[in-house]
Structures are given as structure tokens and as C-alpha cells.
Amino acid sequence: MSGTFLDSTELVLNMGPQHPSTHGVLRVIVKLDGEKVTGTECVIGYLHRGVEKIGENRTYAMFAPYVDRMDYVAAVSNGLGYCLAVEKLLNVEAPPRAQVVRVILTELNRIASHLLWLGTHALDIGAITPLFYCMREREATLNIFEKYCGARLTTHAFRIGGLQYETYEGFEQECLAFCDMFLPKCDEYEELLTGNRIWVQRLRNVGVLNAEDCKAYGVTGPLLRAAGVKWDLRKAQPYSGYDKYDFEIPTCENGDSFDRYIIRMREMRQSVRIIRQAVADIPAGPIMAKVPKVIKPPVGEVYVSIEAPKGELGYYIVSDGSTQPYRVRVRPPSFVNLQSLDKMARGSLVADLVAVIGTIDIVLGEVDR
Amino acid sequence: MRKLLRRILLVDFLEGLRVTFRHQHPKKIVTMQYPAERPKVAERYRGAPRLNINPENGQTLCIACDLCALACPEALIVVGWERNPETKRKDLINFTYDTSRCMFCGLCEDACPVDALELTQDFELASYSREGAIFDRQVLEEGIQPTRYKF
């Protein structure tokens, strides 16, 4: 390094855990050369509640509400993954009606999760307005959850073997009304952001992660698709009847933050498409499969993964034949995606680090569990 | 050239601002003026617990079967009962429900065979002390009485 007076010595700085743009309690130790990031290290665990350990001390049905508290922004997806895993262990399948309702709620939740991401990410970048609009639209989905199952955030909407609650009167109409209302709003967000030069300049070529890196790090979800890999578990290994619906997997080329924004915007539109198809055709019938009152799966182990809003969410459950799981291991998308932070942030500016953390879309409840 | 003109005239910002101003209309305000205006929560809302009373004879519906306590993942329900020597049935003595540990998952409500325990639409569960968060039978039967402010 040439020795001019502008040179600075290396500086090690703590970002977080109370930094508002770390989306919770993430602590990043940043190595800085002036304004340039030369290395990062994540310190996690501030929100560790031992969810996996709790699972070993609860019966299968009792553990279901706890999984909602991992990725609390997308609690319905968490619940779906867990229920599917235990159902596979029990070798039962939810009845068709339950499956369709599950798909509707999960897609609504995907929209809610992406909306919260969009609002907070824009806030990090400096666009304050979208947050309020996103929250307003998210409220509509939360109202549907509230009417359906009685809770807004940690919903506990699904049960092992199907559903606990029958859909309420006007459920279909409300979902369709939401779809009709939401698409123009989506255009509105794009009007606010996509063309905005600050937005584009802050995100273009920031936090680039190409397809090889994504695969090496095990990154999934919108990050992977932004790098051009067409991989979505809803298509790759359909669950809960996703193969019946006609939808596309949006992909982009560059794998930078802007592409991830575009991917998520398109994904929300695809979710609306799925909801429309699902609502149009909710079969009649029971909502609960024949599941014994005391759930006692046979000895064995399963791994079931679903496409959560943030990526691949997997549950690995080992049963020793008792009423409680022997081991519950969760593969949280946020945790795995967060590992690519260093790769993305190295060499960028401090301000870009904020953008990169935002673009991964982490929820610390899920990272720390 | 057009691109340059767009940049100089700040067209991209104005487009964004147009959206912002479209939403300034007073009719479009969605903020709720709580507590002056109280939200109406959904019918199935899982809020403060209540022990239902038979409206005909004023007796509790609870049969002290303890199923709710067994279903609760947090084990926060304690059902106190006594065997009635005459009727040979369990009589409910006390019922403790610790809302400070409750996650309002609704499993207890689902487990109750006689619909005695119910999570209601009352959502104002704050209290000034930790003891206030532990509901005994009286509170559960009468329901919480949140302060209603006058405006």
C-alpha cells in the first residue's frame, strides 16, 4: 500500500446488535479500511431460544406453535413445513380441501413476508414511503389470517393432518378482493422504486453473488433465483398440491441486490396468480385426515423441505417411536443465506453493507432459533 | 438526449412523488386512533381466556377434567378440583391461568371437551404487576376489565 496521508489503518468496528438496519439483533464485526469493508464476521445467538431443544421435550402436536416463532414474519410457512414433516412420518396426507386452503394461506404469507422485506429494505436504503404502503397492504393479509385462525403473526394455522378451523364465511371473496387490490399496488411500488435513480444506484452491482457462489454456500430462495438458477421447491419437488397450479419461477441474470428486488416483486405477482387459481377451486370435503389423538409415529426419520419466502426451509425429524420427537433439526433459509454475507460485502462500502444485509432478507428469530 | 432531459428535470423523482401525493387524501388514511377508536377484532381471535358459565344456572361449565392443562405446551394451567362425596364428580375449586407465559396458541381451547375454556376477543392484557398477569378463577369467569379512557 502506498503511503500517502490519505491512508488509514485498519479499523475493527461493531455493527449491531442494536443497529436498526440489522433487522433484529445481528452483530456484524466489520473490518474497515477507511470506508471500505475488508472483512465481516457475523455474531449470532442474541435471539437464541433453543427451539430445537424445546421440540425434544414436547409432544408432536405441542411443538407446532413453537415453529411459528422462528420465522415470525412467515409463520404460516413454518407451520406448513412442520406439519408436512410429521405427516410424512405418520404416513398420512392432508385431505384435498385442507391442502388447497394451506396453499392459499401460505401464498398470502409469502406476500406478507415479501412486503415486510420490501418496506424495511427500502427504509434501509433511504426510501421511507414504501414502508407505510407495504404495511398497509400487509395488514390486509394479516386480517385474513386473523379471521381464519384468530391470530395475526404467530398463527398456528395448521395442525398435523390438516386444519383445525374451517374457512370462515366470505374467505374466498376476501382473498380475491385482496388479489384485485394488490396487483395495482404492486405497480405502485414499482413506480416508486424501480425507476428511481437513487434506488437503482444503491442496489445495482451491490452484493453480487453468482450462481456458483450460491451453490457453494447453499444459498436458496430469491438470492439463488436472482443469480439465474431456476430452482424453486414448489416446482422441483411439489408438495401440498403445488403441481396443480400454473405459475412461473422468475429468474434474473446478475445476482445483485437490484435483481433480488425484481425477483421478489415478480414472486408476489406469481403468488397472486396461485391464490386466484386456488380460491377458484376449493374442493369440498373434510379438512382433517384420520390422525390418532395421541400422535406416536413409528421409528424413523424424515427430511421435508418447502419453499418458504426466504428459501428452502427444511425439517429433519427423528422419531424413536414415542410421543415426543427424538430430535428436531431445522434448516432455516435465513441462517444459511446469511453465511454469504462476507462474500457479498467484502470490498464494498459500509453503506452497501446495510443494503446487503437487507437484501438477504434475514429474520433473526430464524437465524438464532 | 431524452434521457438527459429526464435526469435534469428529475422525472423519476416526480413520478414517485405523484404516487405519494395520490395517497394524501384524507379518505385514504388507515391509521386507527386507538384507544379513542377501538379495533374490532375477528370472531375467532385468540385473546384473553375466559371460563364460561352456564347461563341457566350460573354454574361453571368446567368439569375439571384437566385436559386443557395436559394439552398446554407451556404447562401453565393448573386446575384445582375436589371429589364431591355425594355426586362422585369432580368439583372445580380453583383454576389458575398464567397469561404471562401463554402464547395464545389455542391448543387448550381445542382440547376442552365442553367448551368451557375459551380464548375471547379481549386483547388488552397488560397489567402493572406480574401477579396481575396470572388469572385466577374469578378473573377468568368475570373477564378482564381494561381501563376505558374517556375522550
Ligand code: SF4
Ligand atoms: S393458549 Fe396455548 S400456551 Fe396458552 S394456555 Fe392455551 S395451550 Fe397453553
Ligand code: SF4
Ligand atoms: S379442559 Fe375444559 S372442562 Fe377440562 S379442566 Fe380444562 S376448562 Fe375445565
